[in-house]
Amino acid sequence: MNSTIKVVIVDDHPLIIEGLQILFSNSEIITITDSYSSASEFFARDSFDAIDLVLLDVFLPDMNGIDVCIEIKKAQPHIKVLAMSSQAERSIILQMIRNGASGYLLKSAGLAEFKYCIENALNGKIVFSDEVSNLVNQITSNDLQNIPRLTKREKEITILMKQGKSTQQIADILFLSYLTVQTHRRNLLNKFKVKNGVELINYAINNGLI
Numbered sequence: 549m550n551s552t553i554k555v556v557i558v559d560d561h562p563l564i565i566e567g568l569q570i571l572f573s574n575s576e577i578i579t580i581t582d583s584y585s586s587a588s589e590f591f592a593r594d595s596f597d598a599i600d601l602v603l604l605d606v607f608l609p610d611m612n613g614i615d616v617c618i619e620i621k622k623a624q625p626h627i628k629v630l631a632m633s634s635q636a637e638r639s640i641i642l643q644m645i646r647n648g649a650s651g652y653l654l655k656s657a658g659l660a661e662f663k664y665c666i667e668n669a670l671n672g673k674i675v676f677s678d679e680v681s682n683l684v685n686q687i688t689s690n691d692l693q694n695i696p697r698l699t700k701r702e703k704e705i706t707i708l709m710k711q712g713k714s715t716q717q718i719a720d721i722l723f724l725s726y727l728t729v730q731t732h733r734r735n736l737l738n739k740f741k742v743k744n745g746v747e748l749i750n751y752a753i754n755n756g757l758i
Contacts, residue, residue: 552578553600553666554598554601555579555599555603557584557603558616561605562585565585568662572659581598586611587615588611590602590616599624600627601630603653604616604649613644621647630652632654636683637756643755653665653675654680702735702736703758705718707758715730736748
């Protein structure tokens with residue numbers, strides 16, 4: 549590890565960015581090198597080599613944090629990602645960890661918690677802020693196993709199913725044939741090993757897929 553930990557913030561709330569910058573302003577170990585208010589701004593930067601860790605807002609205006617984390621780890625596997633949110637939702641925590649995040653912190657965490665989590669994440673550990681820990685203690689190793697992800701089309705169809713749309717209505721809305729939607733539905737049941745649409749929707753909701 550370098551003597552100074554270089555951290556980038558990706559969060560669309562200026563007060564959060566300002567607060568974190570103030571929080572680390574006197575730190576000799578952790579330096580906030582850049583901040584971005586959207587995923588597109590972050591991915592448009594020229595180089596990612598000088599980043600040790602990204603503090604990533606789970607809810608961004610142009611892309612959800614899960615997908616941002618996937619893209620970061622795919623393109624720059626050396627970068628550690630810590631998810632941040634104002635609330636602890638079990639399904640989102642699971643999805644973030646499954647997809648490469650090194651931890652999950654509440655934005656209300658103090659300097660000591662952030663410092664502890666950042667340093668331990670860079671040492672290869674999975675970390676959580678104090679208020680998230682009780683919820684995380686209920687997560688089993690089976691919960692952290694990778695689960696299939698929805699493609700864009702599958703997600704559209706599953707959301708419409710959740711809204712109570714019939715196969716024909718979904719076909720009309722998405723400009724697809726009835727047979728195509730029917731095939732997607734059948735493939736989704738097989739993909740997630742569920743028996744019917746109700747089980748599929750519940751599974752998708754409980755695992756933060758929709």
